[in-house]
Amino acid sequence: MAGSESVANGVSNGDLLAASADNFGGVTVHLEEQLDPQVFHAKLRASVSAWRQQGKRGVWLKLPIELVNLLENAVKEGFYYHHAESTYIMLVYWIPDTPSTIPANASHRVGVGGIVLNDKREILVVQESTGDFRGTGAWKIPTGAVDEGEDIFTAAKREVKEETGIDTEFKEILAFRQSHKVFFGKSDLFFICMLRPVSFDIQKQESEIEAAQWMPIEEFAAQPFARKHGLFKYIAELGLAKADKDYAGFSPIPMSMVFKNQISHLYANVKDLQHSSSSTDRL
């Protein structure tokens, strides 16, 4: 902690911002309390000078939105934006003369689509009342964004339930699409999930869904819109390959993480992994 170090370079501890060290040779300042902008400016300048002497590399400065009045002086000192969430902005400053190795901001939005097929080979589809599909007449599978901190299998069940009222069981990820420059320049990963319905009466969402229905999958695939659009075609193809044939997608396997006391999920072709387990028994 910079705050715990002795007077150096004519600057007393009281003139420095408290900071914690990270594993990459950097420091993080997390301001919580209001400061006079001029006082903040002087402390920030003295702190950067002290960190430079200590050989520190990246400086992270987290400012809650309530401290927006301090931002201008941080930018004047050479800090730039790293990322922001509704309640705060994170700024960074790279001290060494070498190129910055500060990691990039979150790079991808993640979405899910749910293929829900009933025993009559009907697929659960919706028409959207906002967005790009509005007014196209296209029937599409329920889709939506995976929230920060949400598992893909949870998001798929949640979106199907929200848009159509149908309860489902998660089966597999059949495929996913990566595309670019989709949302403010960010890339996008869209996971196509297979779900088994466990309820059947549709209750469509009022706000963003125009209509919802069970539709024969052949009819879904034959829509003029779908015939032109690769993704629709693959969705029908993947759904049928899973329903009728032996298509193997990726299923979640819970797994503990190494540096944190937390469960993550590995998605893999579990069927093939089991077939091949003889080759790994000796490991």
Added chain:
Amino acid sequence: MAGSESVANGVSNGDLLAASADNFGGVTVHLEEQLDPQVFHAKLRASVSAWRQQGKRGVWLKLPIELVNLLENAVKEGFYYHHAESTYIMLVYWIPDTPSTIPANASHRVGVGGIVLNDKREILVVQESTGDFRGTGAWKIPTGAVDEGEDIFTAAKREVKEETGIDTEFKEILAFRQSHKVFFGKSDLFFICMLRPVSFDIQKQESEIEAAQWMPIEEFAAQPFARKHGLFKYIAELGLAKADKDYAGFSPIPMSMVFKNQISHLYANVKDLQHSSSSTDRL
């Protein structure tokens, strides 16, 4: 464009900020020119009032970092942060009384790891000189972040090349892991890729790689660190399942996008999809 509308509500066009409409009933203001903060404040207030009368919903305000001096007044008017990149911050304001449907910021970082096996069943491994693995003695596969706008298969080849100097050919995604709260609260997707080496002389990266070598895969899996750590175990298992058995991962299929003149990639179990193509010929 708000700027092209006639005088309404006692506010002349010159008092409003120019804005463009979006497909979701919202408007976007993209300020480029310096404005006096007081003048900006008055215009922003008058503009929000005009948009409210027009029934607009979300307001997006993009401020380049050079206009940091305007931020405080935007926050005073009730705008909050949506996201930021090094050169700008995006603020939002939700006009209606109904709950906001403003889409979330990018939610995931995306990483890749490359399993590179040579004909002697040796796996290409590195020791890192920074980060969590520093000083653990663990030999791991080359890993790194997928950049915004970068394809997963490109990122996998690039990271292996950067860290070890080895040229490769991309084969398949064998599995991926989703984990949470990994980086400033963001979630993380880590894709485990199989690559075939086409060069064999290691030239390790100086800045972040301590050592690199070809290691018998059994030795890799037997590391004390790896035996405790689920992901290492699965990496060895998946690599062997792919090398020795018929494990099918996901391969990229280029695909045109519907609303943009752009190529994206679908990653799917191509082997099983081909087996099942008879079922979809009639579509």
